[in-house]
Amino acid sequence: MSVLRQNRATKNWVIVAGERSRRPDDFKMVETAEPLPAHDPLCPFCTGNESQTPPEIMALRKPGSPSNGPGWQLRVVPNKFPALQPAGDLERREKYDFFREMDGLGAHEVIIESPAHNETVGTMSYAKVEQIILTYRDRYLHLEKDSRFQLVTIFRNNGLRAGTSLAHPHSQLIATPIVPARTRHLLEEAMRYYDDRGSCVFCDMIQEELRAKKRIVLETADFVAFQPFASRVPFETWILPQKHDASFGNISVAKAKKCARVLRRILGSLHRLLGNLDYNYVICTVPFKDADENYYHWHIEILPRLTTPAGFELGSGIYITVAFPEETARYLVRAIEDGGREG
Amino acid sequence: MSVLRQNRATKNWVIVAGERSRRPDDFKMVETAEPLPAHDPLCPFCTGNESQTPPEIMALRKPGSPSNGPGWQLRVVPNKFPALQPAGDLERREKYDFFREMDGLGAHEVIIESPAHNETVGTMSYAKVEQIILTYRDRYLHLEKDSRFQLVTIFRNNGLRAGTSLAHPHSQLIATPIVPARTRHLLEEAMRYYDDRGSCVFCDMIQEELRAKKRIVLETADFVAFQPFASRVPFETWILPQKHDASFGNISVAKAKKCARVLRRILGSLHRLLGNLDYNYVICTVPFKDADENYYHWHIEILPRLTTPAGFELGSGIYITVAFPEETARYLVRAIEDGGREG
Numbered sequence: 001m002s003v004l005r006q007n008r009a010t011k012n013w014v015i016v017a018g019e020r021s022r023r024p025d026d027f028k029m030v031e032t033a034e035p036l037p038a039h040d041p042l043c044p045f046c047t048g049n050e051s052q053t054p055p056e057i058m059a060l061r062k063p064g065s066p067s068n069g070p071g072w073q074l075r076v077v078p079n080k081f082p083a084l085q086p087a088g089d090l091e092r093r094e095k096y097d098f099f100r101e102m103d104g105l106g107a108h109e110v111i112i113e114s115p116a117h118n119e120t121v122g123t124m125s126y127a128k129v130e131q132i133i134l135t136y137r138d139r140y141l142h143l144e145k146d147s148r149f150q151l152v153t154i155f156r157n158n159g160l161r162a163g164t165s166l167a168h169p170h171s172q173l174i175a176t177p178i179v180p181a182r183t184r185h186l187l188e189e190a191m192r193y194y195d196d197r198g199s200c201v202f203c204d205m206i207q208e209e210l211r212a213k214k215r216i217v218l219e220t221a222d223f224v225a226f227q228p229f230a231s232r233v234p235f236e237t238w239i240l241p242q243k244h245d246a247s248f249g250n251i252s253v254a255k256a257k258k259c260a261r262v263l264r265r266i267l268g269s270l271h272r273l274l275g276n277l278d279y280n281y282v283i284c285t286v287p288f289k290d291a292d293e294n295y296y297h298w299h300i301e302i303l304p305r306l307t308t309p310a311g312f313e314l315g316s317g318i319y320i321t322v323a324f325p326e327e328t329a330r331y332l333v334r335a336i337e338d339g340g341r342e343g
Numbered sequence: 344m345s346v347l348r349q350n351r352a353t354k355n356w357v358i359v360a361g362e363r364s365r366r367p368d369d370f371k372m373v374e375t376a377e378p379l380p381a382h383d384p385l386c387p388f389c390t391g392n393e394s395q396t397p398p399e400i401m402a403l404r405k406p407g408s409p410s411n412g413p414g415w416q417l418r419v420v421p422n423k424f425p426a427l428q429p430a431g432d433l434e435r436r437e438k439y440d441f442f443r444e445m446d447g448l449g450a451h452e453v454i455i456e457s458p459a460h461n462e463t464v465g466t467m468s469y470a471k472v473e474q475i476i477l478t479y480r481d482r483y484l485h486l487e488k489d490s491r492f493q494l495v496t497i498f499r500n501n502g503l504r505a506g507t508s509l510a511h512p513h514s515q516l517i518a519t520p521i522v523p524a525r526t527r528h529l530l531e532e533a534m535r536y537y538d539d540r541g542s543c544v545f546c547d548m549i550q551e552e553l554r555a556k557k558r559i560v561l562e563t564a565d566f567v568a569f570q571p572f573a574s575r576v577p578f579e580t581w582i583l584p585q586k587h588d589a590s591f592g593n594i595s596v597a598k599a600k601k602c603a604r605v606l607r608r609i610l611g612s613l614h615r616l617l618g619n620l621d622y623n624y625v626i627c628t629v630p631f632k633d634a635d636e637n638y639y640h641w642h643i644e645i646l647p648r649l650t651t652p653a654g655f656e657l658g659s660g661i662y663i664t665v666a667f668p669e670e671t672a673r674y675l676v677r678a679i680e681d682g683g684r685e686g
């Protein structure tokens with residue numbers, strides 16, 4: 001018999017229809033593609049092809065190496081096909097007092113994470129992943145200063161099924177001039193919880209997960225990772241700072257490095273366990289103006305794309321998943337332990 | 344330059360990043376599979392394999408033909424791998440006063456739409472599609488009588504990218520014992536609009552779409568179909584009853600047949616225009632208890648799966664689409680006109 005579970009933070013229900021005990025191999029990605037080369041002369045993100053991207057916003061590069069040429073370790077460039085651009089104005093236009101539209105004002109940046117074409121966060125050195133998270137932080141703090149923007153969403157699409165067409169390791173960020181309805185609903189739910197109980201629902205979730213000890217994946221002094229009680233997909237994993245903080249923008253350099261190590265270790269273990277899996281991760285955070293609220297708690301959501309959401313998910317918002325997080329968390333913990341300190 | 348648009352009913356924003364004028368061929372599905380046979384001896388939904396499904400709940404069949412054998416035109420059976428089942432109880436359990444769970448109580452039925460393995464709604468006879476919509480209505484009215492259920496979601500997954508593994512034409516319905524958070528948010532937004540303006544936001548949307556005359560796809564005395572101003576995906580199309588009605592459960596037999604003809608004509612035209620496209624459709628309706636509310640308006644949402652939602656969509660709820668509905672609606676209107684009365 002299946003069960004319905006509700007995520008107390010998002011209020012979303014899921015159906016866990018785990019008919020039988022599944023082993024990690026049941027979820028393993030089938031490798032259909034040839035292994036990638038370390039360098040692909042046709043890839044616009046590879047060394048030597050810097051002119052194929054818009055000019056770089058920033059880069060970590062060898063001292064003295066000129067911008068937009070080789071010699072870099074990480075580059076941030078505007079997306080060549082931007083969803084939003086820092087131009088236009090903020091005015092909302094209403095046609096017939098009904099259809100609401102505004103300029104596609106915002107920012108859409110690509111973080112090219114490594115010159116090596118065939119890496120991914122789960123296989124990189126810890127130092128490289130630290131650079132990536134520190135770069136997220138830098139860009140966040142920079143974009144936060146622009147009063148036209150309200151929210152920055154940082155995300156990574158790994159693999160075709162996760163919606164990317166470029167194999168070269170990269171993440172993206174989009175700054176929006178509006179607060180999306182989904183974000184507003186999440187904040188409202190968290191605010192109602194705070195109103196009821198006087199505590200942050202995510203802080204409570206961390207406490208209860210640590211107490212239940214069934215879905216914890218990794219715990220350090222600063223971060224905790226678990227597979228949520230109401231996981232939407234098999235191996236969904238959240239990483240949260242132990243100490244309450246609404247906004248990713250408040251993260252210190254030291255903590256950003258620690259966050260990177262946790263992220264790297266989890267993704268590395270997922271890779272070892274499931275093969276070169278397709279996944280998205282997203283940094284869920286508040287609009288700039290809510291950076292110091294006591295009811296939301298920034299975190300990273302890792303969503304493996306092992307299944308395809310269909311009409312029921314689109315219509316109801318209820319995900320049907322085939323695995324209990326208690327079970328998949330156990331597999332992931334074992335993989336993390338097998339990996340040892342260096343993941 | 345892209346634009347941000349908000350759907351006034353759902354309050355969801357989308358980004359329309361249409362860099363250049365696209366032609367229908369830019370969206371056409373690449374046919375990779377062999378054409379399907381009319382009968383597949385290995386398909387559990389094909390004639391002769393009736394014993395491979397759970398016993399039928401109802402069927403349209405030749406007078407005198409025995410249940411669960413050949414001779415049917417349409418069958419409704421419980422899903423063999425049900426997400427929810429009509430067993431268990433309604434009590435919500437809370438572990439540690441935090442983790443909310445309940446039995447997977449509900450119903451999950453499959454409507455096998457035709458004995459022909461190689462049909463789809465867009466290529467069936469009008470009479471068959473009428474049977475399908477009338478069957479949705481019958482099952483809805485039946486399940487509505489069960490006081491354990493609160494909402495019925497009827498949906499169709501067409502093709503691999505839309506999340507189905509079985510090619511044989513079928514739809515599904517799931518009755519849930521809870522109101523999903525997504526549905527509640529949609530109702531709340533519609534209620535707030537009603538509170539502001541004293542009218543149903545969907546009724547207003549129909550009026551404004553008819554006035555704008557830019558995204559209307561088809562209009563009959565009883566139904567109107569358009570591609571929403573803030574379409575999430577290329578060729579997203581909504582079908583709404585012209586007259587206000589919150590619940591699909593209120594539809595008459597006569598109107599159900601008319602709805603079927605509109606649905607058939609639109610899907611047939613999408614097929615002619617885009618090839619054998621993958622899509623989901625969902626009947627969006629209210630919980631049973633809200634059947635006579637004045638602020639919501641049942642409708643069918645057709646969502647072609649021509650693109651893959653990625654991390655940004657998952658994190659922010661904002662869809663990035665590459666086509667303006669004004670443009671894709673024009674293509675679809677032309678295809679409908681070319682098809683003539685019989686689609």
